[in-house]
Amino acid sequence: MRPLLPAVGLVLAGALVFTVLAVSAPPDPVPAAAEWPAETLQQRLKRLPGDYRGWARLGIQYVEQARVTGDPSYYAKAEGALATAARLDPRDDTVLTGRAALAAGRHEFATAAELAGQAINANPYSAAAHGVLADARTQLGDLPAADRAVNEMLALRPGVAAFARASYAAELRGDQDRARTFLEYAHDDASTPADLAYTRHYLGELALHQGDLDTADRWYTQSLEAQPAYTPALAGRAAVAALDGRLTEAxxxxESVVQRLPLPQYLIEQGETRIKAGLAADWSLLRAQRRLLEEAGVRDDLTWAEFEADHGDPARAVRHARAEYARNPNLMAADALAWALYKAGRPKAALRHAEQATATGWRNPLVRHHRAEIERALGRPARTGPTPGFDPDLPALARPS
Known part of the structure; x- marks a missing residue:
């Protein structure tokens, strides 16, 4: 899932949640400057505590801050703001969309889909609600419904957020050319440094997962030129360096990446690169982040299934993977369950889930590698070939972003 979010602890290594900030309804008309001086949203809410849409927008901003900073404590702030909005008007589409975004950030995708559906019933023209619905349906494994939501969003408000979702939908179907085309549309539409950084980063991700390290690095570099503080692009450059064998540079x-944004995905990438360089991995910060996310109400069995399968206890990986798949039977969860079962010595049980993970034609190199290894263990010819540039010693670098 592409994080608006996305990714989350958000992702984060599995969340395809996008922020609704770029696609939410425009603010109410602002009176002339003579009527009152410029004010923050918090100041406006002190003056107008009954502004339910203002409370909803504040909640959405807190959800976005959780993504940008990696600080899950913002979820509690978002919950408080959105609870106030819901008390004032529980049926407003902006309020419902904000609540859906919070649920998605916490990986409660069934709840997110339900709330986004209610928002659409309240306002069928809400591009933001269709966007959150698309993210949630993708995570729930309902790709046809996700495609319908993306198409509605494209019709209502074509732009960076809609094109990025359309790109990811095409990527999941294995149509990499169309995925790139939609991202190029998004890049052409980008008008702010943040949007330029975002679209260039994901163009880099597409190139990275196709083994084109030079093109990937070029896009990551251009992303940082647009917004030097955009940490995902810096992580992309680290990944390119690691895959290119420049481990000290990586x-x-x-080190800079995790100091800025200590998300589980980046901590795992750093640890795997240390192991590749012959150093010991220190997973203490990763475990601390896991506790913080759990305390904030984020359920991320996907990340922990993948981590335990590669670096911990395969039996625990199976438990996490089954829990994730039961809630969100998407392609990533199917792959995680397949790999966990394989690492636990059960390749026959793993094959069915590996086949599901590749059934749409998705060409993610890690997913293809997992299926090939499972088939090899069963004495069958691998139906998925290796991807150029993929390194099985650095699996986190090929995980979906």
Whole structure:
């Protein structure tokens, strides 16, 4: 899932949640400057505590801050703001969309889909609600419904957020050319440094997962030129360096990445790069982040299934993967369950889930590698070939972003 979010602890290594900030309804008309001086949203809410849409927008901003900073404590702030909005008007589409965005950030995708559907019933023209619905349906494994939501969003408000979702939908179907085309549309439409950084980063991700390290690095570099503080692009440059064998450079870059944004995905990438360089991995910060996310109400069995399968206890990986798949039977969860079962010595049980993970034609290199290894263990010819540039010692670098 592309994080608006996305990714989350958000992702984060599995969340395809996008922020609704770029696609939410425009604010109410602002009176002339002579009527009152410029004010923050918090100041406006002190003056107008009954502004339910203002409370909803504040909640949405807190959800976005959780993504940008990696600080899950913003979820509690978002919950408080959105609860106030819901008390004032529980049926407003902006309020419902904000609540859906919070649920998605916490990986409660069934709840997110339900709330987004209610928002659409209240206002069928809400591009933001269709966007959150698309993200949630993708995570729930209902790709046809996700495609319908994306198409509605494209019709209502074509732009960066809609094109990015359309790109990801095409990527999940294995149509990499169309995925790139939609991202190029998004890049052409980008008008702010943040949007330029975002679209260039994901163009880099597409190139990285196709093994084109030079093109990937070029896009990541241009992303940082647009917004030097955009940490995902810095992580992309670290990944390119690691895959290119420049491990000292990669570790230096990862140190900067995790100091800025200590998300589980980046901490795992850093640890795997240390192991590749012959150093010991220190997972203590990763475990601390896991506790913080759990305390904030984020359920991320997907990340922990993948981590335990590669670096911990395969039996625990199976438990996490089954829990994730039961809630969100998407392609990523199917792949995680397949790999966990394989690492636990059960390749026959794993094959069915590996086949599901590749059934749409999705060409993610890690997913293809997992299926090939499972088929090899069963004495069958692998139906998925290797991807150029993929390194099985650095699996986190090929995980969906």
């Amino acid at each position: 570790l230096t870059l990862y």
